[in-house]
Structures are given as structure tokens and as C-alpha cells.
Amino acid sequence: MRHKQRSIPNRGFRVADQIQRDLAELIRELKDPRVGMITINAVEVTPDYAHAKIFFSLLIGDPAESEVALNEAAGFLRNGLFKRLAIHTVPTLHFHFDRTTERAAELNAMILKANATRAREDAPPADEAGKAED
Numbered sequence: 001m002r003h004k005q006r007s008i009p010n011r012g013f014r015v016a017d018q019i020q021r022d023l024a025e026l027i028r029e030l031k032d033p034r035v036g037m038i039t040i041n042a043v044e045v046t047p048d049y050a051h052a053k054i055f056f057s058l059l060i061g062d063p064a065e066s067e068v069a070l071n072e073a074a075g076f077l078r079n080g081l082f083k084r085l086a087i088h089t090v091p092t093l094h095f096h097f098d099r100t101t102e103r104a105a106e107l108n109a110m111i112l113k114a115n116a117t118r119a120r121e122d123a124p125p126a127d128e129a130g131k132a133e134d
Contacts, residue, residue: 015085015087019043019045019052019081020042020043022084023040023093027040029080030073030077032072034062034066034068035061035070036065036066038056038058038059038061038066039056041055041100049087051091051094052092052094054093054094055098057097057098064097078092081093
């Protein structure tokens, strides 16, 4: 009697993690000038390993141009993964610019501005500060 093969726990996460590491190396080898200084933030693989969403951020470069260039190079990058990954199905790659770090910086700037405004509003007027010391 054959036993049904059990799925390995966390395999999807391990595959996504390996794809993330391998893609970081493969992208460095791309010669396309539209691809800026990229960081792969996350990889989400579908349960059947048919598709992978790759979320990236950018230190230098144009997000839209980089996204187009990466999606055009997806076949080349997928071939590179075939050679590196020991899995039956290498997913089709879909690159998406991740605005998370950009939004975090914007929120941080807004918080700093709000705190500075509050500090000015909470501070006693200059002439009252001098009287308190007399």
C-alpha cells in the first residue's frame, strides 16, 4: 500500500527564501541599465509553485523602468533559477515595486514634523520663560 506523500512543513517559505537569495545574485549579473540598485524585499510563491511575486525596492533608479526591465528579464532570471534550485517546478516570476520603505520614510518625516510642531506649541513663550527665572 502506497502512502500519500506528505507535504514538507514550511517548504513554501524555504523555496521563497532560496528564490530571494538566488535572484539577488542573478539580478546583479543583468546588464540592463534600467535596472537600478535593487533590493529584493520579499518573495511570495503560490502553493503550486507556478508563480512567484517578487517585491523589490530601489536605492538608485526609476521604479517603473526597473519593474519593466525586470519583468522583461524574468525568463532569463527563471532560467538561472532552474540551474540553481533543486525543485521540480520553477515558478514564473512577476516583479512588483514595493513602496513599503518609501512609505515608511514618508511617515517618519510626517511624525518628526508633527513632533517638532508640538514641541513649539508646548514651549512657553520667550518672555514668560525669562520671567520664570527671576
